[in-house]
Amino acid sequence: METTDQLPESRVSLLTRIMQGAGVVIALAMLKVVASLASGQGLNIDPAIGAALFGLLLLSGGTGGAVYYLTDPWRARRGLWKTMANVLSLLAYALVALGLLLALMAMPGQA
Numbered sequence: 001m002e003t004t005d006q007l008p009e010s011r012v013s014l015l016t017r018i019m020q021g022a023g024v025v026i027a028l029a030m031l032k033v034v035a036s037l038a039s040g041q042g043l044n045i046d047p048a049i050g051a052a053l054f055g056l057l058l059l060s061g062g063t064g065g066a067v068y069y070l071t072d073p074w075r076a077r078r079g080l081w082k083t084m085a086n087v088l089s090l091l092a093y094a095l096v097a098l099g100l101l102l103a104l105m106a107m108p109g110q111a
Contacts, residue, residue, distance in 0.1 A: 012069070014066060014069045017065040017066060017068050017069035018062040018065040018066050018069075019062075019065070020065050020068075021061040021062050021063070021064040021065020021066070021068060021093070022057070022058045022059075022061035022062040022065065023061070024061060025057045025058070025060065025061030025064075025093070026054075026057055026058065026061065029054075029057055052104050053104075056097060056100040056101060056104060057097070059096065059100060060093050060094075060096040060097035060100060061093065063092055063093060063096040064089050064090065064092050064093030064096070066092075067088060067089045067092035067093075068085075068089040071084075071085035071086075071088055071089060072085075
């Protein structure tokens with residue numbers, strides 16, 4: 001029987017978790033793009049705004065992945081600790097995405 005002092009360490013590196021977090025977010029965004037193109041609506045977005053949003057998704061997804069990695073010890077405890085770790089990861093992603101989106105909207109020169 002393991003004690004809390006002997007919790008297993010993550011078998012996955014921090015870089016891998018960051019890449020997974022960013023990849024999941026980008027994959028979901030691409031599903032929306034494909035759905036828009038398939039429905040005939042097209043993409044009515046300025047390329048500069050699209051690039052900024054793409055970067056925003058990468059950074060927020062990567063942050064969520066990093067927090068997921070850092071909360072692995074909580075996840076190993078199961079129960080409420082696991083739930084808290086997962087919620088914290090999602091909150092980190094959402095708060096970074098919201099903060100970056102607000103910063104993007106506050107940039108001068110945007111119509």
